[in-house]
Structure formats: C-alpha cells, structure tokens
C-alpha cells in the first residue's frame with residue numbers, strides 16, 4: 540500500500556475541516572490547540588493510515604496542507 544505524509548500549516552488553516560471530512564481513512568482531525576488566529580486547525584491524528592491520495596489537498600480552499608509520498612521505510 541502506498542504511504543503518505545501530510546504537513547499542515549497550522550497558521551494558514553481556517554478550521555473548515557473539509558480535509559477532515561474528505562479523508563477516506565480518518566487520518567485528520569481537529570486539533571485541541573488553537574492557532575494564532577483563534578482557530579482549531581486540522582491536525583494529523585492517524586499518520587500511519589495516510590495513503591497519499593491527496594483528497595485533503597484538493598479540498599483545502601487555502602492550500603494549507605501538503606501531501607508527500609513516502610518511500611519504503613520512510614516515516
């Protein structure tokens with residue numbers, strides 16, 4: 540199975556959670572800590588489940604998250 544890694548720019552996230560709703564694997568969730576704008580940004584809750592499908596990236600209106608495809612053995 541292809542594996543991916545998502546990096547979220549916390550300060551650019553507006554907390555719309557479109558990425559959370561559209562991740563097929565439950566990788567993302569709302570953070571419990573606010574960013575500087577007073578928003579609870581999305582965060583990577585289950586990183587091991589990410590397949591690099593990039594659905595989250597396509598949904599984000601602010602391109603606040605980047606998806607990387609991992610090579611075998613990378614984390």
Ligand code: SF4
Nearest residue numbers: 562589590592593595
């Ligand atoms: S790349 Fe796909 S599997 Fe990974 S967090 Fe985004 S939507 Fe979920």
Ligand code: SF4
Nearest residue numbers: 552553555556558599
């Ligand atoms: S879709 Fe983008 S702006 Fe919305 S919660 Fe996810 S990372 Fe934040």
